[in-house]
Amino acid sequence: MEHTSAVPQAVENSNAGSQFVQSLARGLDVIRAFDAEHPSMTLTDVAKLTGLSRATARRFLLTLADLGYVQTDGKHFELTSRVLQLGYSYLSSHTLPQLIDPVLQGLSARMRESSSASVLDGADVVYISRVHARSIMRVGISVGSRFPAYATSMGRVLLAHLPAADLEARLAGRELSALTPNTITDPAELRAELTRVRAQGYCLVDQELEIGLRSIAAPVFAPDGSVAAALNISMSTLPNGTGHDVDEAAALVLPELLAAAEQVRAALAARR
Template identity: 40%
Template sequence: MIAKVDYIEGMARGLAVLESFDTERQRLNATIAAQRAGITRAAARRHLLTLAHLGYLESDGSHFWLSAKVLRFSGSYFASARLPRLLQPTLNRLASFTADSFSAAVLDGDEVVIVARSGPSRVMAYGVHLGARLPAHATSTGRVLLAALGKAAFNGWLRGRELPRLTVHTVVEPKAFRSLVEQVRQQDFCAASEEHELGVHALAVPLRDMRGRTVAAMNVVAGSHRSDKGSLARDMLPVLQDAARELRPML
């Protein structure tokens, strides 16, 4: 926990406004930004104007949207962060031997963030790119990372949370979802079929460091040559598990 004297509330509010922009709402006015950031309209307006002045937003006078300058943050992360640099060669190697696509992700709240990926773009699910944020409850990597939280932490994550239905196959009922995560915890991998996007089958395993802590999840997304998650698990689970063991001493 940070000491109250060290907490800069204005910075926190400004970042909350910046995080209000997402794929559902690319353009915001002060009223909507205030609702999404949990601050007053007047405060939201000041933050929007300041961010626009600094070049992180563009505006037509009433609505605001992200500018390319925000990519400085993600670009700096991918260029300097240790985890993506460690994982990328392994993902490249796996993708070179198959027609499938491989990714690594970390958990951030109710989403997973893609920090490394490799493989043919035609195989990737819609919107899957470096830095992409995907719903944790409907993805193989998300369930692996949720299972790694431990039972108490996972119960806290799930309590009071509404799980959006993304396809007809998405598991959204809390009791059923809790059972799925417990199954992942027991078997130490997750196969997810058409829950995030129709026609997409994925398989994920945890990536652990030498102390046994799960630092990320690695998955494979099936190409059109695979028609079900059963064949994906049979063919690719040993490949992912071997790669996870090889990576462990470096994580």
């Protein structure tokens, strides 16, 4: 089956100025020619797909092979994993919120609920990303908002993964106020809950921060195994909310939430 050209021909751009490096553009065209439909190609295949002559395509392929971006058995050419470094350079230039934001956008769109990310600051959680789907809390939430970690799903996820000494230091002298009738205020009960959260890999908090608010959070692991942040989805328990009970909410939300956390973990790993 003959390949049809699907690679953008940057070298044909009539708007290219005097600083335009045609050879670089052609080399990128060769790299982009490889995809899921064309993972392995002959010289002729690459030439047809890029619109380059066989001689030019050959020079670029052999140069890419010398640089380690392409491998060949003498007839067929394939990209190597080194090409991923080109993408890693982009990822490494982005901060944690910039990596998380698009993941939360997708998560919130799929679940039709608000989603957030936070980190610990002392005994509080600080929001570093927020996608607002609808009004749930009477108090507005935005990037920079702070809440007591002990009463929030993200806070408990972050506390649960701290070293024991660090956890004790953050909770020492901290009053566990009853923000609602459901709030855990007993230190021993909170520590038992944190142990459970760490073991199960997520946390569900049902109306402990505010009546009518239920949230589920999961950790985002950094490459060194520590927890870099927490992600959550917030849902309303009020009559105009989802209408799901606690178990139904967990079953509905948790798979998507864990997948989102894994997506951010992979992006963080790619920055190394």
